[in-house]
Amino acid sequence: MNIKVVLLTGDTRATAEAIADQLGIVQVYADLLPEHKTSFIAEQVRKGRTVAMLGDGINDAPALSEASVGVAMGAGTDVARESADVVLIGNDLAKFAETVRIARNCRRIILQNFYGTLIVDTVGIGLAAVGLLNPLLATFIHVTSELAFILNSTRLLAPREKGEVAGSRKVPVQV
Numbered sequence: 001m002n003i004k005v006v007l008l009t010g011d012t013r014a015t016a017e018a019i020a021d022q023l024g025i026v027q028v029y030a031d032l033l034p035e036h037k038t039s040f041i042a043e044q045v046r047k048g049r050t051v052a053m054l055g056d057g058i059n060d061a062p063a064l065s066e067a068s069v070g071v072a073m074g075a076g077t078d079v080a081r082e083s084a085d086v087v088l089i090g091n092d093l094a095k096f097a098e099t100v101r102i103a104r105n106c107r108r109i110i111l112q113n114f115y116g117t118l119i120v121d122t123v124g125i126g127l128a129a130v131g132l133l134n135p136l137l138a139t140f141i142h143v144t145s146e147l148a149f150i151l152n153s154t155r156l157l158a159p160r161e162k163g164e165v166a167g168s169r170k171v172p173v174q175v
Contacts, residue, residue: 001100008037010059037063054096056080071096106156113149120145 006027009016016030029040037053041063044051053060053067056076061083064070072084075091088095124141127133133141 001097003100006040008032008040008063010034034059034062038066041066052096052100054093055084056091109153109156113152116149116152117145 004027005023005025006029007016007020007023007025008029009019010032011019011030013028013030016028020026020028029036032040037060041051041053045066045068050069051067052069052071053063054071054073055061055064056073058077058079060072060076061079064072064080064083069086070084071086071088072080073091074081074087074089081087086099088099120141124133124138128135128138
């Protein structure tokens with residue numbers, strides 16, 4: 001996803017490196033106090049980087065609030081959840097990666113719709129200004145293009161499972 005991952009932890013170096021090896025993280029800083037994490041995050045933000053800090057403990061709260069986006073794990077402390085911009089339900093880090101993927105997809109589709117609308121409307125205004133487009137045809141083109149952009153936005157909807165009917169819900173059944 002072209003995201004640089006850095007592990008900042010108060011845990012021992014041996015523990016941090018073992019976790020980093022399992023996750024494929026190259027850059028590891030261990031034995032850190034909360035103020036060290038906060039200063040590292042602040043330095044990255046000062047360099048103009050967009051920084052997402054994920055944390056779950058009291059000692060992560062200052063760094064969570066310093067980051068561009070603070071992300072607290074749902075099973076973490078109340079202080080961490082209050083300091084963060086986003087709270088993930090549970091402790092599954094894969095949910096963060098999925099959230100970033102969805103956000104990037106959403107942004108891409110919004111920009112497609114925005115620039116598409118600008119292009120269609122600009123061309124329409126130009127053609128109407130020189131008399132090549134009558135009002136009825138301009139209205140048809142405008143409505144058709146808006147419908148196309150609305151349909152483009154439907155790509156953001158969650159895919160249905162096979163056999164699921166629109167508006168239906170799965171209800172758990174106890175046996």
